[in-house]
Amino acid sequence: MNEQPPLLDTVRRWSTETPDATAVQAADGSLTFAELHEATLGFCGALAEAGAAPGVVVALGLERSRLALPGLLATWWLGATAVPISVRDPADRTGFILGDSRATILLAHRPPNGAMPRAVRLVPPPVGSDTGHGPPVTTVHDRSCAYVIYTSGTTGWPKGVDVSYGALATFLTALGRLGMPTGGNGVNAVSPTFDGWLWCALLYLLHGQSMALLDAAGGGRDGASDLAGQIREVAPRVVCLTPSLLQNCVDAVDTAEMLVVAGEPLPAALADRLAPGRRMLNVYGPTETTIAATWADSAAGDDVMTIGRPLPGYTVYVLDPAGLPVGDGEVGELYVTGPAVATGYRGRPALTAARFVPDPWIGGGQRMYRTGDLVRRRPDGQLVYHGRTDDQIKLRGFRIEPLEVEQVAAAATDIRGAAAFVRGDVLGLAVVPAPRADVPAVLTLVRDHCAAKLPEHMTPAQVIAVESIPTTNTGKVDRAALAAMADACQPTHGRGPATDTERLVCLVWGELLERPFTDVEANFYEVGGHSLLAARSIAELRARTGLAISVRHLLAAPTAAELACTLDEMEPAR
Secondary structure (H helix, E strand, C coil): CEECCHHHHHHHHHHHHCCCCEEEEECCEEEEHHHHHHHHHHHHHHHHHCCCCCCCEEEECCCCCCCHHHHHHHHHHCCCEEEECCCCCCHHHHHHHHHHHCCCEEECCCCCCCCCCCCCEEECCCCCCCCCCCCCCCEECCCCEEEEEEECCCCCCCEEEEEEHHHHHHHHHHHHCCCCCCCCEEEECCCCCCHHHHHHHHHHHHCCCEEEECCCCCCCCCCCCCHHHHHHHHCCCEEEECHHHHHCCHHHCCCCCEEEEECCCCCHHHHHHHCCCCEEEEEECCHHHCCCCEEEEHHHCCCCCCCEEECCCCEEEEECCCCCECCCCCEEEEEEECCCCCCEECCCHHHHHHHEEECCCCCCCCEEEEEEEEEEECCCCCEEEEEECCCCEEECCEEECHHHHHHHHHCCCCEEEEEEEEECCEEEEEEEECCCCCHHHHHHHHHHHHHHHCCHHHCCCEEEECCCCCECCCCCECHHHHHHHHHHCCCCCCCCCCCHHHHHHHHHHHHHHCCCCCCCCCEHHHECCCHHHHHHHHHHHHHHHCCCCCHHHHHHCCEHHHHHHHHHHCCCCC
16 A cells, blocks of 8 residues: 555655746646646645545546646546546547546546536636645555556457556656656657656656647647747757657757657667767557556667667566567567556456466566567667567557457448558558449548547548458458558549649648649548648648748648648748
């Protein structure tokens, strides 16, 4: 049994030692460390009045607000279970998570899309702080659930990963051993519904740094800033990004003394460009192992092209299909064991038993998590990533189960089959239209259906029609063949560019989509565009034209012809 997690003692410490230093910066304002502590107490009062206590599930829907951190801390201070959600996600998905997690409280500015389950009480952020009361004293058992993160599943619905307070404490102890200097700004561009957001928040909070909440899709304070522009404004000391995001911001991280990359393999060219002269950390870890499991730290002499070594308090094995250790240099599946392994999947005992298996070497009821990731161990102990044992996709740092996308798409009318694939950093979907179906209408229907049921990062950016789903010699979906088919799909219903501005837009979009773009009447979001590419295209057009164009303009004018007209009507920025 423990009183509140040690993290909360850290909040009190910074509120005393550096009360006026900024703790959180966001589009809706900022909080100093003293204000963060006071706001956390205020949230404690409001949540306790609503019934928050150990075992009670609190859904957190404050998105990228400056209040998201005190809301999370207050939930933990009361020993409750935090479940981050996005109130902007499709109604069916949000409703499923609220019901599946058994949430009874939703901390949010407004209700989510669609109807909210009757069992859930909406609690808006409190006004002011509860300075008239001392901090609550709550005893929390190590096995109590601290938070639930929902990840892509294979049933057509996401699955919740239960992480205990004991696992969280193990991770925090490891994080505290990084030995980072205190003070300065850190960047957090991750959606709060993912545990990458927790990584950034906890890293900065433990080391007394300010967390700047940014929007990777280009949601700066003026609604127009690209991510690189937002980073420049912050002038961060520490930057945590996926390699694909960092690739687009290499000229904006000059002030960073430390770069943390995670979520995807690190390209050698990117490491060669950014690692010299600064500390770099390459972090690996599934949600099921409490945010991270291994890291390669250049300050410790590690090779950042590897995923490094286990975090303090963690143990890893590299095993063959029979569950036996493989030799150094041989490829096997990575298993993670130790007190930071998650409790399991919420309400899914069979899936939990399949992925969280007994550790035969430690015993005593200890379990190890089968990651599904293939690695090899070098003679120096560092681990090299070699892909997956299954079809799971990691795209721009997001974890996606193709089967979930396919099952959602299969529920649309007039299609006989569906298969997801990846082309570059774009998620695609191939569908087999029913006989005599109107193919263009079917493609539009599938796009709209997926957008209504899936979060943005799982919504296919490109949907193509095929006569049948190609398979490999082993009978599995040939996703590489589908990606090649998507490359060959060129819009044919429009016209070519006729003005200099149309040619510029087509050029920029072609560079981003990595194929010629010649149809000025094709919708950017229907031929492979997504929020990250949209932000990049806007940043590039702003740089080349000097015009204050924003993502909002692209949403309103999603074809090259329409966007070119918008550009032609704009006055140069002053």
